[in-house]
Amino acid sequence: MANLFCTKCNTEYSINEPIWKCRCGGLLNIAYTPVIDLDNIENKTPGMWRYRDSIPISKNKNIVSFSEGFTPLLEVETGVGSILVKQDHLFSTGSYKDRGASVLISKVKELGIKKVVEDSSGNAGAAIAAYCAKAGIECEIYVPESTSKGKLAQIELYGAKLHKIPGSRENTAAAVMEAADKNYYASHSWNPWFFQGTKTFAYEVCEQLEWNAPDVVILPAGNGTLFLGAYIGFKELNNAGIIENMPKMTAIQTVNCSPLHESYKNNLKEPSKIESLETIAEGIAIAEPIRGHEILEAVGVTEGEIITVTEEEIEVSLRNMMSSGYYIEPTSAAVMAGVIKYQNRNQNRSKGERIVSVFTGHGLKSTDKLLKLLKSEK
Ligand SMILES: Cc1ncc(COP(=O)(O)O)c(C=O)c1O
Ligand SMILES: [Zn+2]
Incomplete structure (x- = not known):
């Protein structure tokens, strides 16, 4: 079984809790020891979900995927x-952000969350926006104003609400925090599901x-x-x-x-x-x-x-x-x-x-x- 734990105060939480940080403000990680059966992997489709048994998403029906991974x-x-x-x-x-977005948005779907916010230098935002589009989840993405135009176009065309923030990447991170107080924060850096x-x-x-x-x-x-x-x-x-x-x-x-x-x-x-x-x-x-x-x-x-x-x-x-x-x-x-x-x-x-x-x-x-x-x- 997997559970969430705080890297600061060690408090444990169920993986069914819709949280992205500890109540003390600390970063969460996932304690999980997968049982890995190589024979079982070999028969599966060549993509990152061939390691399904090592990814602690409960139900297959919640997996949000474009059949991604197993890159050359x-x-x-x-x-x-x-x-x-x-x-x-x-x-x-x-x-590569699709790896994280696929699992994180699958978890968002599993938790029954209808809307997420995320901040990014562009690529993580584009990935979260794409997987939200596939899952029918509303999303708002915050990026620095100076982000490459190709990434900005992607985010908007995937249907996300785009916020362009003047200044540094840190200004963008600060701008999303208010929204993250009221919405599930599908952050590639804070949210431990991205790393799965x-x-x-x-x-x-x-x-x-x-x-x-x-x-x-x-x-x-x-x-x-x-x-x-x-x-x-x-x-x-x-x-x-x-x-x-x-x-x-x-x-x-x-x-x-x-x-x-x-x-x-x-x-x-x-x-x-x-x-x-x-x-x-x-x-x-x-x-x-x-x-x-x-x-x-x-x-x-x-x-x-x-x-x-x-x-x-x-x-x-x-x-x-x-x-x-x-x-x-x-x-x-x-x-x-x-x-x-x-x-x-x-x-x-x-x-x-x-x-x-x-x-x-x-x-x-x-x-x-x-x-x-x-x-x-x-
Ligand atoms: C193309 C590309 N490479 C590398 C990185 C670095 O990823 P991280 O900030 O997670 O280390 C990013 C992050 O946005 C990226 O877009
Ligand atoms: Zn804590």
Whole structure:
């Protein structure tokens, strides 16, 4: 059985309670130990719901799905060496957020909730809006005014009410809070159900490696929703004895917004207070990651690291990836710039390592920003 528990005061709640944070204000997590039967998985449709038995949604009729997941794990040459990259930009809404949205909105349906609110740099908002559209649930999405136009169009066309908030991503997070007092907050960072979806990243990677873990997993960390979900997934597989080792969980941030790297460098357990600057990697422009403590812990426990990349490195990486045929958004190019840095710094070691990373978002979402980049070249 699964239950919700508070990471601050340890209070436990039933998973049938329509709450997204503890009464004390603390973050909730889900205590759950799935029973994993590999024979049972193999016969199922290739999608993330093939791990249905590890996802604590009670009734199949509540599952909201576009048959998403089981994205290709493709060998990609970075120029330093080849690594394996999950093609999570190929989801229905064009980003990996569909993993989390599918499970979270299934839970919303199971709870009988009719309306949700969410804030996002754009992709999570688009994913929540799409799954709400499918489930017939009303939704309002808050995003920074500067969000890529492709994402704004998606959110509105899926039928959500869109609120464009001036200023930083933190201003947007503050703006949604009033609405979250009165409505169910389908937040990809606060709501623990989102992570029950992103954990399928780890299940898919391990199954694609014939139930082996990679040595190193390199993922973006803004709020860390993929990073922490993947960590949960690898831990579940490791605890079940299906994989023998935990991969080194390595996170990528930008130099312009690196509250986690600052703490990693100084051996601190909580994210640091920073002055953030604008970055083309809008998906990881998170100055105050609410689950920062959990991300730093996962990095520490698995002996991973946190790497930062400059705006220039992101741009070079974006051009290289695109001219190799991978049409990804700038945030995903930031991750690949980080991968290259990892490879360069660990030349000897990284050759023998199995490194897995991800393309998190599709380039078509960021056409406006990519065109600006092209113009600045001339
Ligand atoms: C394309 C893309 N990559 C990576 C991220 C980072 O995700 P997270 O903030 O959960 O770490 C986001 C978040 O919006 C994103 O849109
Ligand atoms: Zn509490």
